[in-house]
Amino acid sequence: MKVNQIKIKKDMKVSELIEEFDGSGVLGSGRVSRACNLLAKMIADEDTNVFMSLGGPLVPGGLRFVISDMIKNGQVNLIVSSGANITHDLLESFGGSHYRDVGGDDEELNSQGIGRIADVYTSSEDFEIFEKEITKIFEKIASEKKVVSIQELLYEVGLLIDDENSILANAARNNVPIFAPGLIDSMFGLQLWMFNQDHDFTVDAVKDMHYLSDIVFNSEKVGGILLGGGLTKHYTLASNLLKGGLDMAIQITMDRPETGSLSGAPLEEAKSWSKAKCGSDLATVIGDVTVIFPLILAGALDKLDSD
Template sequence: MSTPIVDPMKIRSKMRVDEIVNEFNHAGVFNAGRIADAVTIFDEMLKSDACKFLGLSGALVPAGLGCMIANMITDGLVDVLVTTGANIVHDVINALGQGHKKGSIHADDTRLREEGISRIYDVYLECEAFMAFERFVHQFFDTLDDGRYPVSRLLWLLGEHVAPGSGSILRAAYESDVPVFMPAFSDSMLGLHAWICTQERDILIDSVADIGKIVTLTSDNRSHGALILGGGVPKNFILQSMLISPSGGFDYGIQITMDRPETGGLSGATLDEAKSWAKMREGAKTVTVYSDVTIALPIILAAVYSLQG
């Protein structure tokens, strides 16, 4: 069998991130090789002017990735955003100046509860942060007229109310006219307070309407690519849009996940598996990177920015 050899990585002092990724590419194996593949596919996705879908799940904003993702939107690396409710909640909390704090995985959680602190692994968030979020959401709903609001429309209006210059994902999407979809809207603190705010109002929040909107975005004459961080509902909402789209599947797919395919769960399923569902084209360029998003994404982005010049 004639195949390329594994070229050992050569690391030296003061290397740039893109140079390190180039060494990943020379070796070409394990997850270092997959990160190099992700950079290549993402770069091609950008240069082909594909419509770029970004899926966010997991505690990415509490982990410190919020500004990075907002910059991706501002810099034109994202055309469509699909996210869990939690990331939007924490994004707004950051924008309100109620930042997340470094904590400990060895904390006494009963004591934290007594002190009004919620823990997300080794990140702390004080009760006042959620109170500030609650006030913001209730004030926002006071500005709305009665009527029907698709979730993406509601999020666009909410983004308008977030302070500019706050590093907010939602604000960046509003300013860049990037649609934001939250298919599990009710499964979040935003959904909880939306329910409270609409009990005595004639306001209907319509989640189903966004299916038609995202299908339209996959049905144009452009190529289409997806960068999926984690998995879950955002991953499925992005990929299922191709089931009734004439496009025939995504042309590019990058997934960063810690989940495995052997259990049959969607979050660990490979993007090659999605070809059997016609969610990815037969010849689609895909890669799954098995890594913590907080490690892999900054490396991939730094290398892609370098290639973009």
């Protein structure tokens, strides 16, 4: 079978571009096409529960609305997030922002109260507001409950957020549970620890596993959207181990497999651990999530609209 040369035309739809990618072989464009087609299949299958993992600075990188809209539209059923993405989602809900085109030496940025995430910037003033607002929320929740799981805590926080674009708020209102096994490793976690110094309030991380395992066992099929690597990727994979693994999954990562790290491991490797089923449909794309995921999601939705 010959490789088709990609043709670009004026005013072409995203799905048409993906179709051009489809016949271009197994380099990057071909992988993008495969991931797009698999994502469309995942979203369209009513028997598949879609688990999404959020690793890396996806909210600072501009994907907050993308993720929130997928929750609103019923395209994702469960989220595993880093503590950082939760923190940055709340930062914006409390009136803060993420900034660009600031530049400057990092030591000078430090003196100005500016934190840098590659070429995205945050303000210490916004984090000061975050600290005050999240403490108020902790106080309200702790006045009603003394022991909660991480997922329950994030659900309760989401119910108290008045922001139609918030990931946490939309997840709570649409019954999409958010798990965050590394929550303590974030500004959210730091404030939670400080709050616990003088409050009788316990967060039980193990309690999450009861609820999560019930979701897995009650799912006819599970599909994974793995954005970035690390703990969130592994928690999503490992949560399905007791049922033989994911039925289908896509991952987008900048990491490579040669070091043996999980972040760069091809999804096929998960089959050896029963974290992805033998015969499962898998697609890995090496690249920047903030570029590739909006592209394949737009293509998948375009494809579904035309079917």
